[in-house]
Amino acid sequence: MTESDNIVAETAERIFTDLADAQTINNSKDASWKAPLWSALTEAGLPLSWVPEDCDGSGASIADGFSVLNSAGRFGIAVPLAETMLAGWLLAQAKIASPPDAMTVAPASPRDRITLNADDTLSGRARGVPFARDVKHIAVLATGAEGSSIALVDAAQCKIAAGLNLAGDASDTVNFDKVKPIAVKPAQKGFDQTSLMLMGGVARSLQIAGSLETMLDVSVRYSNERVAFEKKISKFQAVQHNLAKLAGEAAAALAAASSAADAVANSTAFDESIFLEAAAAKIRCAEAAEKGAAIAHQVHGAIGFTKEHILHRYTMRALAWREDFGNESHWAVELGKLVAARGADELWPLVASR
Amino acid sequence: MTAALRFDPIRLPPECEELRKEVRAFLADEIAAGTFDPHKPQREDSDAPEFSRRVGERGWLGMTWPKKYGGHERSFLERYVVTEEMRVANAPTRRFFVADRQSGPVLLKYAPEHIKMDILPRICRGEVCFAIGMSEPNSGSDLFAAKTKATKTDGGWLINGSKIWTTSAHIADYMIAIFRTSPPTKENRRHGLTQFLVDMKTPGITVNPIAQITGQYEFNEVVFQDAFVPDDHVLGEIDGAWKQATSELAYERSGPERFLETYYVLTELVRATGPNPDTRSAEGIGRLVAQLHTMRRMSVSVAGMLQAGKEPVVEASIVKDIGTIWEQQLPHRVRELAAFVDVDPLNHPTLDEQLAFATKLAPKLTIQGGTTEVLRGIIARGLGLR
């Protein structure tokens, strides 16, 4: 997925290169970089990539959308692109048209549930909702007497308590207190909160993988510039081996995330195979984020610990993204239960089926 | 990007799934017939010549080689399926494994035609076993320190010296070895080694067993005293073995055997844990399965690149680095996870025995076929650091 083999990903890459340069953003004292970036992304139809044209989106393929997110991860993008894409995708599952502005999705954690009341209002609390305070609308997966429903909500109708993730991006608690949605429709049969968590998890996995690719790139480059004991530090074997390990973690993350994305893109239902692929991707990418970020910082020494350096834009985001749509512990428990329920002799057939 | 890593999500094509069914049915028959016990990786005698022939009869050896040499012109992905199913079943593959994976491809590339016509079909029939003679008492990771000498004589070469850690030398028909034909040069310390095909029945070769900490008999010391190797058994360029080594690595380093060596302890853990694991066990199993799935997807991806005619040396080294460390740690992780499992006494002996065996075996996994440190050096070179 590193090669831009589709025009959608190429467009995204071009916009990120022009308007989301990490050093420029890092240097800027305010958020003035956000508006031009967002309007370029919107103009290119990227936030609504996954919304079919009849729901007012640009109707890109699932695979193309995932490539965009991998690229967004490589650039450490901190605008609600993934969130708007996921929200539009969620709404499209119930054929609800997407509004034109930025959105986010709730719940963003498998531990939270939003209830659809008998009077079609929504109640509940969703924690760690990315960019909730920055968006006009929230796409909600709600659970009611009839099963899962999908709703479009005016964010202003919710009580939003501001929070920050490790990277300093908005990660808010959204309270739904009998909120009347703009639209609400039942989800298709078989589509539930787990489906949303899996899809969100794959999105985050691709972003983490992308950020690890950049951590590797930045770290390798730095090691070839920095001199200590009259040598480039890249000539020390201990540094080389650390970077080789970082490459391994980046590779594992990329392989797991690309595989899960490919699985989702080529499937019509969130079945057991998608569950394995998506859960495994989130688990492995989260593990890679931990190991990879530690090495990237180690290689950089003190300079990487400063606000001025761009490294934290990738490391802290990769670590933060572990939490969204179920962290690795959550998915490991769920995957472990699935494997145990299938039994010992069905484990290999499951692994080999992918 | 300084380092463009590629792991495309290759899927095994439908013909592979058909093949998988055939291999599973074949292995089930062999198990039923008592050829081997899938729950006993610690089997004393893993040389199974009859089994090897039957695998050959099924067309599962030399799968990717040209038909004219007895091969089957099938894909790397098909070979991949056969390899992983055999490994997971703990099938006794020792007799043919090295020949099929490594030695055959070397012969295909460097042996004279009449030798190819003679030996390759026999590998495909599962009749011959190969050993690899690289390491010496004073030359391990530093392959180019090898001293065992090949001295030119009439019509061939006389070999003197010794190889060590030679897996299967005691059952092997042939060895592919590197010997010193010239001293290294000032400019190139890798110069001066030549690859040879050695018939193990040659007078002057003695094989001495070396016991391993697992109790298995696997590797040996091989001593050469004026052993004669004819000229046509030189493989490739004289003094130029160093140019021939790298392309082998991608084949050798990324296969399913590089992370499935201790897989059985995970299966037994799941069996012992039962259908309703507690949170700790479930999380532990879930993580291990996620890691396993990821490595397999990486490994299949490398097989796909090989099929496409690429030489993904760095990617293959990454798979082996991550894979061998994983399979090495697996028995320890399983031990921790099994610590509070109230096991069914019927299963307990299997898990305990397998854990003990895997724990003793684990140290070799990051040494054989290139140590972790050597692999990381290769990856670092791929990253442009050396």
Ligand SMILES: Cc1cc2nc3c(=O)[nH]c(=O)nc-3n(C[C@H](O)[C@H](O)[C@H](O)COP(=O)(O)OP(=O)(O)OC[C@H]3O[C@@H](n4cnc5c(N)ncnc54)[C@H](O)[C@@H]3O)c2cc1C
């Ligand atoms: C079970 C088993 C089967 C084997 N089968 C075969 C076989 O069939 N044929 C064959 O030829 N060989 C075989 N070997 C040998 C194997 O290839 C060597 O053991 C391996 O290459 C390492 O060499 P060594 O044991 O001499 O260790 P050394 O090279 O002496 O290494 C010792 C330690 O030093 C480290 N080290 C060495 N050089 C460096 C460096 N430059 N930088 C950093 N660290 C370094 C190593 O990584 C290792 O940790 C087998 C080994 C085992 C364990």
